[in-house]
Amino acid sequence: MALQANDGNAAGTAPVVRVRGVVNRFGEQVVHDGVDLDVRRGEILGVVGGSGSGKSVLMRSVLGLRRADAGRIEVLGMDATSTDPVVRRHIERSSGVLFQDGALFSSLTVGENVQVPLKEYYPELPESLRYELALLKIKLAGLPADAIDKLPSQLSGGMRKRAALARALALDPPLLFLDEPTAGLDPIGAAAFDALILTLRRALGLTVFLITHDLDTLYAICDRVAVLADRKVLATAPVAELERLDHPWVQEYFNGPRARAARATAGAND
Numbered sequence: 001m002a003l004q005a006n007d008g009n010a011a012g013t014a015p016v017v018r019v020r021g022v023v024n025r026f027g028e029q030v031v032h033d034g035v036d037l038d039v040r041r042g043e044i045l046g047v048v049g050g051s052g053s054g055k056s057v058l059m060r061s062v063l064g065l066r067r068a069d070a071g072r073i074e075v076l077g078m079d080a081t082s083t084d085p086v087v088r089r090h091i092e093r094s095s096g097v098l099f100q101d102g103a104l105f106s107s108l109t110v111g112e113n114v115q116v117p118l119k120e121y122y123p124e125l126p127e128s129l130r131y132e133l134a135l136l137k138i139k140l141a142g143l144p145a146d147a148i149d150k151l152p153s154q155l156s157g158g159m160r161k162r163a164a165l166a167r168a169l170a171l172d173p174p175l176l177f178l179d180e181p182t183a184g185l186d187p188i189g190a191a192a193f194d195a196l197i198l199t200l201r202r203a204l205g206l207t208v209f210l211i212t213h214d215l216d217t218l219y220a221i222c223d224r225v226a227v228l229a230d231r232k233v234l235a236t237a238p239v240a241e242l243e244r245l246d247h248p249w250v251q252e253y254f255n256g257p258r259a260r261a262a263r264a265t266a267g268a269n270d
């Protein structure tokens with residue numbers, strides 16, 4: 001079986017994110033040593049790897065939040081390593097990000113949080129319109145309308161994730177980056193969040209870069225999965241193909257008891 005790590009886009013269009021030969025080091029520690037990865041337009045790409053394998057560092061490099069030590073990264077055809085403020089702003093404007101901890105401003109209401117990017121990018125928007133847009137995003141993220149006036153501390157963990165998602169969607173980005181979105185959620189909350197991502201991808205045509213440890217999420221919603229190990233992307237393929245990859249970490253991860261349970265659940269839901 002040939003696993004194509006970087007085979008471009010099946011439809012022949014350029015990938016939305018293109019990573020080539022990326023190196024990331026922290027002092028003596030080499031986290032990435034020649035990472036290659038494509039994210040195709042409209043796909044949900046899962047990114048997995050052991051703890052410390054460099055999933056978050058890769059996401060930060062793609063977003064330009066960390067400058068890679070070597071290699072090329074393109075986002076929507078633009079050089080993501082560029083320091084040109086126009087390029088930076090365009091990439092930022094096109095990328096909704098849900099960080100691992102949600103990163104909401106605790107002293108602002110949910111509505112005010114969602115309005116932060118709107119204020120930054122569209123300062124001329126009348127306040128009432130900004131409020132209506134925030135309300136729309138809050139509903140889109142599956143929250144009740146009255147969540148708009150609540151503080152993050154007044155919400156459950158699952159609702160806070162949805163509030164952070166509403167903020168990530170504020171500017172209608174074509175690209176959504178999610179760092180462990182279901183971590184800390186109970187299985188029912190996690191499944192509901194997965195379903196929401198799938199719905200939003202369909203409805204909004206999003207391309208999704210999704211870091212996760214959650215096997216249920218991989219089986220339920222990812223079109224392809226990239227495996228980070230040995231400081232590289234070992235392979236990028238549909239999860240059913242990855243299960244057959246001959247690598248100790250992959251075998252342990254995809255063929256352990258938890259993976260078998262996730263597979264069975266995904267099969268039952270088909």
Ligand SMILES: Nc1ncnc2c1ncn2[C@@H]1O[C@H](COP(=O)(O)OP(=O)(O)OP(=O)(O)O)[C@@H](O)[C@H]1O
Pocket residue numbers: 026031049050051052053054055056057058
């Ligand atoms: N700012 C930093 N300074 C020094 N080392 C860092 C920094 N950021 C990340 N690292 C190191 O890089 C490695 C990869 O970190 P990263 O957070 O990307 O891992 P991860 O795969 O996302 O892990 P997890 O699944 O546990 O979240 C870790 O060993 C981490 O300690």
